[in-house]
Amino acid sequence: MKISEEVLNNISSLSKIKIDEDIKPKLIEDLESILLMVEKMNKIDTSKIEPMSHPLDEANNLREDIAMHEIKRDNYQKSAPQTEDGFYLTPKVIE
């Protein structure tokens, strides 16, 4: 699969990672070589096979639906880049 600059810009925007212009050619080359390796799996016929999302057949464990108070906001916000009065600060979203 060839990756055009347009496709690269699209996945850069979807993944919210800014990509500098100067590294784009090398990055496209690397991504294409990874996809070329990945596409070897197309050799297998999987028309009658179910997709497997999890290594075990067991269902997920769910907790009882009981309110818990394990999270202390102040403690969790200690690592935040910017907070005020218990809120996370970001640049203005609405102009």
Next chain:
Amino acid sequence: MKDLTNLSLLEQIDGLNSKEFSSVEITSSYIEKIEEQNKILNCFISLNENALEEAKKSDSKIAKNKANTMEGIPIAHKDIFCIKDQKTTCGSKMLENFISPYSSTVYEKLFNSGTVNLGKTNMDEFAMGSSNETSFYGNVLNPIDHERVPGGSSGGSAAAVAARLCSFATGTDTGGSIRQPAAFCGITGIKPTYGRVSRWGMIAFASSLDQGGIFANSALDAAIALENISGFDKKDSTSLNKKVPSFFNEASSTNKDHIVGIPRSIIENIKDSEVKNNFYDSVEILEKSGIKTKEIDLKNIEFSLPVYYVIAPAECSANLSRYDGVRFGHRCENPKNLEDLYARSRAEGFGEEVKKRILIGTYCLSAGYYDAYYIKAQKVRNLIKESFVNAFKEVSSVMMPTTANVSFKQNSIQDPVEMYEQDIYTIPANLAGLPAISIPSGKINNLPLGIQFIGNYLNEGNILNLSNLFQQNTNFHNE
């Protein structure tokens, strides 16, 4: 006085309980060695300043006969395991200043079993790498040959155990990140069945593949340590609610009731003749000690690498979306708007390999490509799992080399696919969720090599037992 750092875990536990030596003594011996060698090897990202305090507490528990199973044993944790109020970087600039608000279950369990934490070990950034060259905190050197890599991603833990800078260490294995570095550093490394060890507080890379495990100097030591981190955890939705047997008893039993499967086509295709010879020599050692082997066919295993490089990046692109520069982690300077804050914080905080994998994963999950890549990979994954399920109808374990080569020189592999091929023999066990162990099987030009046993679901005891039998008949793990 004898060197306490050269004792096995079992000897250390016995020596501490019989008060032959104290935890403060053994902890000090390791700290001294770390101070001297970490400058060169770079296997620790941070050291625990309270290690000696923890050792003193252990000594007083031992004095009061209140010792836990591994009271006073000094260990190291891969820096992917959160420890409350301590720095957890995951090898990334993104988490350079992250102080965890809670502890991982693996850490809690080892703390509760009495271990002393010496520090957090270096690793490939977010566990993505096979050489420990993607860490923001610098390369780790292989203690056996400083020009070479220790393997990855748990390279710091592997190097620390191999250099005897801790009794054992924790690691994680998504595609081989315990077994490959164990092989490169000449030690024992085990990844249990998916779900055996809780993923709570273990920073996520690819959640359907990630599994915590152990680096140790022998299968018996690994068995003791693994037993102490295994078990159901309600905080992990994919944790297995299954009884944990005594892995130590299972590993040390004299049972020889094994049928070891040799996947013929995989072995025939080993490119390096010395690796192939080493494998056949290892088979011979097993057979001479009375163990049955049987040739088997493992179909579609050759597609493991392509499948892995869709599923792991896809899951990583979702998991790593949490690093947004808002709630925790790196934030760029002077963001123009929210979009700019996300895009630049992530561009600056993540290294090149991590970004590459997020981009591949995003591509495979994006509209128009989802079925062709992600669903296709999930279907082939099912076929790979089925091959193992069929194999285990005939054999009790499957034997393969751990790696296709011995450790390579730092910065010698630049091509991403060539680097990914480092994990061709380790990835299948992750895709199927099976337990697997790597043990030393000899040396090529003085560099260690490993063989791998893959066990059936929940049968860690079987492969530990087989490894122990191999180690009773060889001395590679003590060289």
